[in-house]
Amino acid sequence: MGLLDIVPSGVITGDDVRKVYSYASKHGFAIPAINCTSSSTINAALEAARDVKSAIIIQFSNGGAAYYAGKGISNKDQQASILGAVAGAHHVRAVAKSYGIPVILHSDHCAKNLLPWFDGMLAADEEYFAKHGEPLFSSHMLDLSEESKEENIEICVRYLERMAKINCHLEMEIGITGGEEDGVDNSDVDNASLYTQPQDILDIYNAFSKITDLFSIAAAFGNVHGVYAPGNVKLHPELLGKHQAYVKEELKLESDKPVWFVFHGGSGSTEEDIRVAVSLGVVKMNVDTDTQWAYWEGIKQFYEAKKAYLQGQVGNPEGENKPNKKFYDPRVWVREAEKTMVTRVQQACKDLGNVERL
Numbered sequence: 001m002g003l004l005d006i007v008p009s010g011v012i013t014g015d016d017v018r019k020v021y022s023y024a025s026k027h028g029f030a031i032p033a034i035n036c037t038s039s040s041t042i043n044a045a046l047e048a049a050r051d052v053k054s055a056i057i058i059q060f061s062n063g064g065a066a067y068y069a070g071k072g073i074s075n076k077d078q079q080a081s082i083l084g085a086v087a088g089a090h091h092v093r094a095v096a097k098s099y100g101i102p103v104i105l106h107s108d109h110c111a112k113n114l115l116p117w118f119d120g121m122l123a124a125d126e127e128y129f130a131k132h133g134e135p136l137f138s139s140h141m142l143d144l145s146e147e148s149k150e151e152n153i154e155i156c157v158r159y160l161e162r163m164a165k166i167n168c169h170l171e172m173e174i175g176i177t178g179g180e181e182d183g184v185d186n187s188d189v190d191n192a193s194l195y196t197q198p199q200d201i202l203d204i205y206n207a208f209s210k211i212t213d214l215f216s217i218a219a220a221f222g223n224v225h226g227v228y229a230p231g232n233v234k235l236h237p238e239l240l241g242k243h244q245a246y247v248k249e250e251l252k253l254e255s256d257k258p259v260w261f262v263f264h265g266g267s268g269s270t271e272e273d274i275r276v277a278v279s280l281g282v283v284k285m286n287v288d289t290d291t292q293w294a295y296w297e298g299i300k301q302f303y304e305a306k307k308a309y310l311q312g313q314v315g316n317p318e319g320e321n322k323p324n325k326k327f328y329d330p331r332v333w334v335r336e337a338e339k340t341m342v343t344r345v346q347q348a349c350k351d352l353g354n355v356e357r358l
């Protein structure tokens, strides 16, 4: 039995998301969530997952969504980020089924000052639900980790009540992800806030599970966005095991892994840290920086290999009147970027055990 025996291909929502995360947790694997900023990067992520025969998560950051809409559009009042997220979601919905894999459609970090972005996406979900009986997106992330725990939980609960009505999943963050996100530099936050405490997880679990089980927690265990010099990041994925045990014991639950965890800052992480995190209930791992690099690397390699064909429209080593159109056509060099991105997404799938799961 595999994923396609329990959910359909294409974008999945509600109970199907529940089934996929339960299945992943039970079978000890996780699904990569790839930050996408264009139809090209979305297609590369889908192609990669199809070819390793598993599911994928496509997500848009606030800036990524604005970029999708077009840098020429003003982002006043989050208009470009809302428009781009909706446009990207429709692109994913239009093509996902053709790849024959389950796809979770998600939006990334949303801090308090970006709540108008969240409101805009949620309005689009509600509108889509009224027509189709499901939300446009499978899930969204709220990142109120910079606020107090009480305020974080209170705002999340308010949104979760609204999201539960349309079967939309919520990912929340507690403890701070280091490095940079949405241009906010968290590289010098104090060390303790990079590691979430078991009581925080219990408080969230208690408050959220009264409303729905369609939620996941990005608990900080030293995670950092971006890739830095080796040894710079100290991950403690074993903390996730403490959280699971604490929730199980306090609430007298059957399951050893009652919580669905999300691993932020997947780029540059060791296979061993990823393996431990997944064994302790991580069902989703975000990857952005490494797939950005992979995309660029394809172009870099192409340029280096074909440099003499890329200096003018006409004239190359084969003759001064030879045309170079088939080298500078974006479909040629952007495709090279897609191919190297596909390889990196497949590496993430392998690290997470997300292969041959259909």
Ligand SMILES: O=C(CO)COP(=O)(O)O
Pocket: 035, 108, 109, 224, 225, 226, 227, 263, 264, 265, 266, 267, 286, 287, 288, 289, 290
């Ligand atoms: O967590 C992420 C997006 O939310 C991705 O982090 P990286 O860029 O470190 O892979």
Ligand SMILES: O=C[C@H](O)COP(=O)(O)O
Pocket: 035, 061, 062, 063, 064, 108, 109, 180, 181, 182, 183, 225, 288, 289
């Ligand atoms: O927050 C982390 C993600 O890598 C998003 O990055 P971004 O805001 O540069 O798109």
Ligand SMILES: [Zn+2]
Pocket: 109, 143, 145, 173, 176, 177, 181
């Ligand atoms: Zn954060």
Ligand SMILES: [Zn+2]
Pocket: 109, 177, 181, 225, 264, 265, 286
């Ligand atoms: Zn993140």
